[in-house]
Amino acid sequence: EYYNKYxxxxxxxxxxxxxxxxxxxxxVYSKLxxxxxxxxxxxxxxxxxxxxxxxLGLADSKIxxxxxTKILEEVLKSSLQNVFVNVNIQTLKNILNIYSDSExxxxxxxxxxxxxxxxxxxxxxxxxxxxxxxxxxxxANNIKTLTIEDINNEYVDGVYNVSSxxxxxxxxxxxxxELITTNKDYSDDNRIFKNIIVMSGEIIIF
Numbered sequence: 001e002y003y004n005k006y007x008x009x010x011x012x013x014x015x016x017x018x019x020x021x022x023x024x025x026x027x028v029y030s031k032l033x034x035x036x037x038x039x040x041x042x043x044x045x046x047x048x049x050x051x052x053x054x055x056l057g058l059a060d061s062k063i064x065x066x067x068x069t070k071i072l073e074e075v076l077k078s079s080l081q082n083v084f085v086n087v088n089i090q091t092l093k094n095i096l097n098i099y100s101d102s103e104x105x106x107x108x109x110x111x112x113x114x115x116x117x118x119x120x121x122x123x124x125x126x127x128x129x130x131x132x133x134x135x136x137x138x139x140a141n142n143i144k145t146l147t148i149e150d151i152n153n154e155y156v157d158g159v160y161n162v163s164s165x166x167x168x169x170x171x172x173x174x175x176x177x178e179l180i181t182t183n184k185d186y187s188d189d190n191r192i193f194k195n196i197i198v199m200s201g202e203i204i205i206f
Contacts, residue, residue, distance in 0.1 A: 040082030
């Protein structure tokens with residue numbers, strides 16, 4: 001079992017490395033709706049040998065930073081409005097080093113960030129992103145890493161990929177967060193969450 005997992009991860013990483021080196025990464029998109037109206041699009045990397053719904057968590061951290069940086073750069077060149085991008089905290093730190101604040105301010109209307117993989121509070125990063133006018137969401141797995149300052153100052157706009165385990169905790173902050181989910185049942189329960197963003201799952205190529 002461990003050997004099979006090793007082979008899978010190795011093949012996965014090799015596909016990403018090859019795509020990054022050859023600049024062979026394109027993007028496909030999934031529609032996001034709010035109140036049954038189009039809100040924006042979730043950017044998904046299209047890499048040869050990897051399915052659109054593959055778990056990028058399998059990627060080596062350094063490789064993942066290179067991949068996500070490429071994805072962000074592609075989105076920044078796009079004319080699409082309100083594109084959501086999954087990105088880990090280390091990639092964000094890398095991007096903030098590459099681009100100046102003035103450059104980020106020029107493209108903020110096109111970009112919403114979904115931050116994954118931070119194991120300790122990142123209040124300074126979240127605060128800076130909000131000051132730069134970016135929409136900031138976090139993966140539900142990281143909800144308990146937020147500080148009271150993060151929540152009270154609304155450094156985070158919403159929560160992505162909500163599971164039944166995280167739902168009860170997030171419900172306490174229903175007036176603070178939007179919810180990004182594939183579960184339409186949440187959107188039907190207006191007594192609990194009024195701000196629901198639903199991922200359609202439909203893949204679109206522009």
